Amino acid sequence: MKFTKILAAIVTTAALFSTSVASHADALTDRAKSGKPIRIGFAHEIPWAYPGDKNEPLGFANAIAVGVLKSMGYTNIEPVVTDWGGLIPGLQADRFDIITGGMYITGKRCKNVAFAEPMGKFGNAFIVKKGNPLGIHTYKDIKDKDATMVTVAGYVNVDEALKEGVPENKIMQVPSNTEMLAAVRAGRADAGAGTYFDARNLSESAPNEIEPTDPASLPEWTNNWVAIAFKKEDQDFLKAYNAAQAKYLGTPEMLEAVGKFQYTKAQLPGDAKADWICANR
Template sequence: MAPSLEHGSYISGPTRRSLLAGVAAVGALGAAGCSRVAAVSSTEGGDLLDRLKAQGVVRLGIAGEIPFGYIDTNGELTGEAPELAKVIFKRLGVDRVQAVPTEFGSLIPGLKVQQFDVVAAGMYVNPERCAEVIFADPDYQMLDAFIVRKGNPKGLHTYKDVVEKKAKFATGTGYAEIQYAVEAGYKESDIMIVQDQVAGLNAVEAGRVDVFAGTALTTREVVKKSAKAEATAPFKPLVGGKPHVDGGAFAFRPTETNLRDAFNVELRKLKKSGELLRILRPFGFTKAEMTDLTAKELCGG
């Protein structure tokens, strides 16, 4: 996932592409959020959509991660997921969206205790998360890429290259790329964990590491103004020995299948018309990131 947007199957923070928080985070959020938990609906499939229509606003859990969901310099909510949410929820009869910022690793726990109504953070769909929440179908797909020094002096193009050439490797907090590197044979304790792709770029430019792994989108965006670093060509990481493509999607509480299904209907319309790409393009997404992957496929169902 990773900017990242980034985001896999490793259970460990803020992205993307990033993964689930631990039991402590769940406990802390549960204690903090108890007073805000509404009564659970007895309606089959949930009645959250009806309640959102009546309220006129939907609360979006975001992780403050560019380009997925963040508050810009003007104090406005934006990013690929919030902008998509504005369009879809408007079509569903909900006029406004409201941001509820939190750390990426706290998104699923926060959703569970109803601190917000939906996760809108470009979260990667994987079996571990599918056991906790239900996902809409992915609104984008994503390959991995590396940030390396100009000219890629060590010839690093895959995780296997990183292992074989004993390169100093970094990635972001909670990124799915941690597990991809470990699966390739990199020792987890040797991985440098940094806050995000900007910190990763700085580490590469300063020579503290040879390579930073993130999503293809975030790496290509962050190196645009760098004179010392470049992004490698996108590639598929190996999961279970097989090439893998990640997909990011909105997440809902498991009881709210009616809302998830209604969201998917509108998402499919946007894909078919080409409007989805127009919404996501300002955030660096290209036709290569459009996808027909389904949540069921990525959940392993």
């Protein structure tokens, strides 16, 4: 009789312990499983991530993130659009749950957010006046020619330029690509720095005035991997997301979803892992 009571007590304690452990899933896992919307944060960055006419999430970073979330069984997704510089602060302030804006993994950012494994690898470039009158192809060209560079606040190009010796007073920072294009067109800056996608798309919007530089001119270390970012405490959800993304990346379904946004097989991330990238970028 005593043994039976002891056994029953053990079973009850184990059940309570199990329930306690289960209830300690991270906040995003609890939110998603309760049916609340998963809020995805992004800026207006064509073709990475941007809102459609009805605020729907467009761009290849959004397409991949939404595809992965759907494969996990989550279809209640709420877009939240903000300025690029507000993405990490917005995540930390719980204005949204995930950053899907096409953010490069860097050591500095890794201190503030938890990145999923990379979804793609990309190079950077400049926009310059037609004919590239100053012959700007690299950050060292900007330094040597005493030129002024403009980029979007929060872009990795600021740190890249500083690393290559561009003086801080020669780096203009603006809120968006629209202002970057305007600065180069007006002659307030000699070159605008961003991703090659940025440079190509901005040049196409002003084909008689602006042209992109060749991303291959920049050193290899300026190539970057892009990933979805989570709050550091949402490790359970991040682990599940990584497993689902590994099955989704490179599939015909995924490539079809991103094809309209200029992403091709050439941008697939390869074997680099987020931990290594955090330590080396």
